[in-house]
Amino acid sequence: MTEKTPRLRAALERVPTYKPGKPAAAGGPAAFKLSSNENPYPPLPGVLETAVAAAASLNRYPDLACTDLMAELADHFSVPLAHLATGTGSVGVAQQLVQSTAGPGDEVLYAWRSFEAYPIITRIAGATPVEVPLTGGAVHDLDAMLAAITDRTRLIFVCNPNNPTGTVVRRAELESFLDRAPAEVLVVLDEAYIEFIRDADVPNGLELYRDRPNVCVLRTFSKAYGLAGLRVGFAVAHEPVAAALRKTAVPFGVSHIAQEAAIASLRSEEALRERVEALVGERARVADALTGQGWTLPESQANFLWLPLGERTLDFAAACERAGVVVRPFAGEGVRVTIGEAEANDILVRVAGEFRKEL
Ligand SMILES: Cc1ncc(COP(=O)(O)O)c(C=O)c1O
Secondary structure, rough: OOOOOOOOOHHHHOOOOOOOOOOOOOOOOOOEOOOOOOOOOOOOHHHHHHHHHHHHHOOOOOOOOOHHHHHHHHHHHOHHHHHHHOOOOOHHHHHHHHHHHOOOEEEEEEOOOOHHHHHHHHHHOEEEEHHHHHHHOOOHHHHHHHHOOOOOEEEEEOOOOOOOOEEEEEHHHHHHHHHHHOOOEEEEEEOOOOOOOOOOOOOHHHHHHHHOOOEEEEEEEOOOOOOHHHOOOOEOOOOHHHHHHHHHHHOOOHHHHHHHHHHHOOOHHHHHHHHHHHHHHHHHHHHHHHHHOOOOOOOOOOOOOEEEOOOHHHHHHOOOOOHHOOEEEEEEEEEEEOOOOOOHHHHHHHHHHHHHHOO
């Protein structure tokens, strides 16, 4: 056999590995998974039945254009059909956005720490990531991000609320940022967690994109809608960008089951509201309990909380796991804890209280 191996792109050597949230051990002590910002509720009423019925046509390719889902989205969010594009989760759409705008020599700008897929999809495209540190309060430093724009910048991600800190950028600062960002640079407002926002000062990206052709809004069915396993997300952007997204999509990437389940989920708005409200209530309960124990955490508007534990990060994650909950540690920085079922949240609060006493 020859010693030679296929030539791979050098850019791949610098692609970081995506670390998925650790699963809860089956039958083990860590019964609850609070590591991937998933929704603890089962699919919304009627969605599972719809998905099962859709599975009957597994021998067929799905509708490439996602026609019915696109029509439902256009109606639900009052946006023109031509401004919509779907993809395999919003991470799939984010990758299409990078592929549509940036290649070798180009820069993709985002806050750091933020969603860990940003550096991966940037490197895969052969582009250069430019990471602007969050402020001391774990919030996007929009002025520093503006200052970091060069003539090579092609795309800027603004993750609102930010994963993993849960912090938000508010209307006045975001509008000022958008007003000053160059019109040729695409600004992507990643709103994966928008349904959990209760701060009235945080804008809905759909209001901001309308008269800004360089703004794209990214949404997902994975979080509030609870369809993480089906991989469907979408973008809303003006026509040239939306058209580019349709070109860069993996053909037939969004399955028929995912399309049908997403439509059924959009039609279950009341149940969605109730579940999100319950999770937001749990978020406040857990945040209050932790603050009462003496923890200082940034205010979260998402379905997770951020504990800036620094060097104690891995110890805390291990203590959680021993007690029955799996969290998401970022070594040396902090722990992200998803708000889950009340029982899991109770365990987390208990462990945090015990850990606090040892600090
Ligand atoms: C900020 C952000 N954007 C996008 C995603 C991707 O979600 P999905 O690909 O499941 O839509 C996530 C998932 O964790 C996220 O945190």
